[in-house]
Amino acid sequence: MAYFDAASSAPLHPVARQALSASLDEGWADPARLYREGRRARMLLDAAREAAAEAVGCRPDELTFTSSGTRAVHAGIAGALAGRRRVGRHLIVSAVEHSSVLHAAEVHEADGGAVTQVAVDRAGRADPSAYAAALRPDTALVCLQSANHEVGTEQPVAEVAEGCRAAGVPLLVDAAQSLGWGPVEGEWSLLAASAHKWGGPSGVGLLVVRKGVRFAPEGPVDERESGRSAGFENIPAIVAAAASLRAVRAEAAEQAVRLRELTERIRARVPRLVPDVEVVGDPVRRLPGVVTFSCLYVDGETLLHELDREGFSVSSGSSCTSSTLMPSHVLKAMGVLSEGNVRVSLPMGAAEEDVDRFLDVLPGAVAAVREKLGAPVSFEAAGEADAVVVDAVGRRCPIPVIELAKVIGDVPVGGTVRVLADDEAARLDIPAWCQMRGQEYVGEEPADRGSAYVVRRVS
Amino acid sequence: MAYFDAASSAPLHPVARQALSASLDEGWADPARLYREGRRARMLLDAAREAAAEAVGCRPDELTFTSSGTRAVHAGIAGALAGRRRVGRHLIVSAVEHSSVLHAAEVHEADGGAVTQVAVDRAGRADPSAYAAALRPDTALVCLQSANHEVGTEQPVAEVAEGCRAAGVPLLVDAAQSLGWGPVEGEWSLLAASAHKWGGPSGVGLLVVRKGVRFAPEGPVDERESGRSAGFENIPAIVAAAASLRAVRAEAAEQAVRLRELTERIRARVPRLVPDVEVVGDPVRRLPGVVTFSCLYVDGETLLHELDREGFSVSSGSSCTSSTLMPSHVLKAMGVLSEGNVRVSLPMGAAEEDVDRFLDVLPGAVAAVREKLGAPVSFEAAGEADAVVVDAVGRRCPIPVIELAKVIGDVPVGGTVRVLADDEAARLDIPAWCQMRGQEYVGEEPADRGSAYVVRRVS
Structure with missing residues (x-):
């Protein structure tokens, strides 16, 4: 069995498991309490915040823990928009953001706000000058992912941040796919991330709001986590999230080289092994572990079933719309083939022999699906009618x-x-x-x- | 050391710990995925939902897991209000609800909605006829806790539910304090609860919405958990929450008798051991493990410190406003003494000898605080001026x-x-x-x- 869908959720890192188990006995009490158990819980929470802030590259008091990356994105966008309501209600996002960002934008639009979607090129990359051109005097917030979750393309965050800074507009970075690999560069203002994407536990997101950024938390008042994340803190999971972030960062440089080699192998070989395939996403500026391709004449879901039967867990299309029949909004925005789409996202430590076996198995799996669907094998010109x-x-x-x-x-x-x-x-x-x-x-x-x-x- | 603040957060139940550890290996994948790891995660999630629904007394498809009890309350109130917007925007709550309910009501009011707070008697109990009298043609939702978190008083949920049903208005029950003890009786429409209150892990709340109740989830669209709770599911914690709910239920009858005896002992002895004390909350219709009293001429926080030094972890005033100087809204609504307030909430399995030692220690602790503050010891009439x-x-x-x-x-x-x-x-x-x-x-x-x-x- 080979799990090649780390971009959806990474297997729990051993350090996360260890930290979670170790803190279950001390992390269950209310950190707002002044008695012994509360003080111990508070110490764990404070230490986790410091560790996470160091990894992000921010001050501990700029970082709050949320219950998921999605909640971090929702709370970050809503709070930043509310904080700058006097400036205006214009929001800029790229067309290839994660659904959590796009859904937050939809809510903003339904509530009377204005939204501009910045287009991307065929590699899925947003153009900093397009972002700069989208800025208006009433722009309240700009959002850009650090790297795309479906095709792995890295976005020019630092350049976009520079343009935003010059215009005095905050930039929120969805760093869900990249934070395990390293801090996000550039002068961003807000950052959201999700622990289970880097091998941390479920149930923990990060929301960073830089000092000086106007921010007005939305929803009912709650005094936990600086008022930015309602609900009782999940301290054992928070401790595990922070510990595993440090752990994966320590392995990141070595793993990046390994995984980049393996995904490069897939990028290079798949088009030679399988006819009528388009590999998508930026070939160079991309996440180390992600490679995505689309196969003509193939139904993505059927292909996933074939690969699952062969012991490979991969994903297709947009992670959050896999149950609908609409093609992925990312592939659509890139203007590339969406049918027969396969995203391979290798977890850290993925085995070379598993990748090679995947390359062995893939051509047969694609051929089997094509045969079922009666796809054409070759061209035979026998034309008559015009x-x-x-x-x-x-x-x-x-x-x-x-x-x-x-x-x-x-x-x-x-x-x-x-x-x-x-x-x-x-x-x-x-x-x-x-x-x-x-x-x-x-x-x-x-x-x-x-x-x-x-x-x-x-x- | 004795932890007597279970109403804030219960120590992790051994079954919760076991279930959490056991499901870490299988519960990290995305349950929306169709491959092997996703299917295993989905099976765990489905089984947990069935177990939790059985304990609540609802259908599995009526129950969604949220990231906390607070989130369940916020999402439940917002969704129910939005679902009945055409009927009107009137919300009824009791004056002694948890702050999560009252804060949700504040947001509703700030947004132009109307809120009626139903008063309680000196025991902290809401009157069903007062609830019935508060109903209006434009009432969209009624909220009532199953039992009060500060004084333990049980509320007449079934009677209030009957009145709501007759008027065709949904009732949301905040069952955070009672769900471990048994299902909430009566024909309620929505229910919220929090796993860490019954010995489950942090990071899991329950939101139940009965079939037929109009409900429109607020906030950005997210397809997880029937669209009622955004963000990646925290499956290991959900499994632990469901397993521990079953486990505490199996022990509930026996523990209720034990804890009731112990809290009865505190109720009876404290006024005899400590002068100038008022025991508050309903003496009969109350949670088994909670007893609350207020001590004249005592600063609650100083008393808590004294008790902490003696090895007792207890709480004072409202759990969510302990960092402010305002007296607890619950004690205020009851019209009872708020100064020197102490809530003892025994976890299941609390030891009798710890309770007895608490009773030994308390009089000296109170006396020490009073002495520090220069409180009067006795009356000496020496009157002159009028x-x-x-x-x-x-x-x-x-x-x-x-x-x-x-x-x-x-x-x-x-x-x-x-x-x-x-x-x-x-x-x-x-x-x-x-x-x-x-x-x-x-x-x-x-x-x-x-x-x-x-x-x-x-x-």
Whole structure:
């Protein structure tokens, strides 16, 4: 069994387990109490805060523990927006933020606020100048992830922070994917992170608010954690989170080299081993352990099942929308193929032989799915009609693209195929297929049900 | 060392510790994932939900896990109010709810909602007919605790629930203090609870929303826990919470008898051992392990320090406002003495010899504090002037009452003492002292700084 989904949740680090067990006996009392048990709990909490602050690179009184990374993001965005309400209600986010950021932005918009989504390039990277251009006099807050959770692309946080600082606007960094690897560089104002992403326990997030940043906690008053995180402190888990952050940081440099080598191997070999694959995400400026690729003519969920049967736990598409049929908002924003998407995110310590076995198994797994779906194996030009219509209405991804691929050889060069489809993924995947195949994507037209996607054969 | 503050946080139950350790290896993965590790996490989560639901007496799909009892209360009140926004924006709470409920009510009021606080009697008990009288056509939600966290008084939840049901208004029960002892009776609609109160781990609350109750989760969308609790599930802690709830329930009947006997002993003996003490809370309809009393002429915090030095961890006043100088809102609503307040809340398994030693130590501890503060030991009538003025402006509780007691013997029967004070506690404690001492509280008048409290000597 090989677990290759560390970007969702990392296995508990041995240090986290040890610290958790050790602090269960001393960490259950109320740290606000002045008696012996309360004082012991307070000491554990204070020590954990100092350790975590050192790892983040902030003052202990700037750091509060929340109950999850999601809560840290929600509380951070709401508090920063409320703190700068007089300035305005404009929020800037990138199009590839984690769903917790985008959902917080939705709430802000529904409440009358304004939101600008900054686009990303095909590698998933946001452009600092696009961020700078999005700033307005009424901008209250800017959000940018340190690295993308689906494709691993690192974002230019320091540059964006510089632009924000010049404009006097705070920048909130979602550092969930990167904090285990190192502190976030640049002059950011707020930072959110999640312990279970670095091998800490569930139930602990970090919210850092730099001194001088205007912040007004939202929701009912609660005096714990500087009023920024309501509810009784989960001290054993907090201790485990801080201890494991130090532990993974001590291993980070060595592990980064190892995992980068392994993911580089996947990046290089997958396109050679599996036909019709697009590896996505920035090839250089990326997290050490993450590599993502999409396979034409493949249904992501079926492929995940095949890989699970072979003993590999990987993920597909956006981590928080896997139960819906919508394609991942990240892949969509990048404009890359979303069908047959696989994210491999190696935990620290992942074994080389597991990666090699994954590369052995993958081609067969993809082929099996393609065979089930009746995907085309090769092109056989036998064209006659100048224009062919494919009716894929009611069919789900990847069927519309498979049907397109089957008939493209039936029209002469210069002829067109109209694909009728009502699956949302087709809008993304048919243009992506055209780009991969060197065919011309003419455009989308309304149809009786769904849309007609017109493709011209050019080769 | 004896820990007598279970109502703040109970020591971790051995079953909780065991379940937590056992599920750390299987509970770290994302239960939304379909691969092996995700499926195992999902199974643990489902099993915990079933066990917890059985203990609560609800359907598993009515129960969600939150990150704390406070979060359960906040989310439950906000969601129920939003779900019934069309009906109206009137919220009813008792005056002695936990601060999490009252703070949620404050936010609702600040947002334009209406809040009615139902008064309680001197025992801290809310009257079902007062609740019924507070209902209005625009009442969206009613809140009542199952038992009070400071004085242990059980509330008439089933009767209040009946009145709510007849009016078609949902009742939210804060069951934080009682759920370990048994299910909440009556036809309530929503329920909130906190695992660390019953010996479960920190980081887990329960929110139950009965089928058919209109509920609209507030805050950013998140698909975990039926959309009612944002953030990655803390499965090991959830497993430990459910397992320990079952475990404490199995011991509840026997422990209730034991603890009731021990608290009855404290209730009966403290007034005999310590002069000028008022035991507060309902003597019969109360939690088995909680007993609360207030000591005249004593500063609660100093007394807690004395008791801590003797090896006893107890609490004073309201659990969530101990760092402020305001007297507890619960004692205030009950109209009982707040100074020198001590809450003893025995954990399950508390040792009889510890209770007896507490009773041995208490009189000396109280006497030591009184001596430090220069409190009167006995009455010596040496009256002359018809009216005496005591200037206690700038002096904190319990000094104003001590000064009053020192001079009351200096005026003849029928004469008055004016106590000038600007400490908030005086408003509560001077009338309470009069009631305990059989003197007449004439009233409060504005003064240059603070107020003048007028007391007539009648005996």
